[in-house]
Amino acid sequence: MRFMMIVKATDDSESGKMPTEAQLAEMGKYNEELVNAGVLLDGNGLLGSSTGVRVQFTGKGQTTVVDGPFTETKELVAGYWIIDVKSKDEAIEWAKRVPFVDGEIEVRKVAEAEDFGDSFTPELQEAEEELRQRVERQQNK
Template sequence: MRYMIIVRATPMSEAGVMPEDPKLLQDMATYHEELARAGVLLDGSGLRPSREGWRIGWAGAGKPVLTDGPFAETKELIAGYTLIQVRSPEEAMEWSRRFPRPFPDGVDCEIEVRRLYELEDFGTDPAIDRMREIGVGTSER
């Protein structure tokens, strides 16, 4: 089972403010080292502010529309993520409880944890087989 631990954006992360407290980075490094030693870490990274990104949207049957960042609702944005692969929801919950505070004291922040779909969840279909062949959407390591 793969889970994404999502660090919600804050006005601080959207402003591109890098962590000044070395303890925050040390705590993140230690946590990710523990994940790696346990063999459950797949990936993790911070995301640049939304002003450096874009969205592509589709309305009805219309053509795709490009919208440049920044995006207004900071609380709905993602500042970073950690991707883990574990044996159970309980194990994912335990790892997420250990996630270090992602922003300094005094900054309201939260993480969200979501399970990823596996290709097996979509049944059998030649398109799913194609995805499996290129290694997309699988829990294989």
């Protein structure tokens, strides 16, 4: 099962304050533990929302682009890990080990084919798998 561990933004992350060398080293050790355990699929930090935009949809083909920063810091994402583990409990245990003094990690299951029920027909699953294979080939170039 894949889970995303979502790092919630803080006032520091939103202000652009970067981690110290010691904090980066500690995070590097944690990431190495994930790699050594064979569970890490991806993970990255994100810059503050002042560097981003939101694309809002208000009808088919109707979009509005809103520049950051965004005001509700507690609702923003500052980074993430995607891990592949056996259970939600195991994902929670990994989240508990994140070397933060303050902050919050949200743990959410990544949707798998079976989570979509009958709507995700064999034809749609086959098309999705082809897209995933194309992405993998592009990444391996």
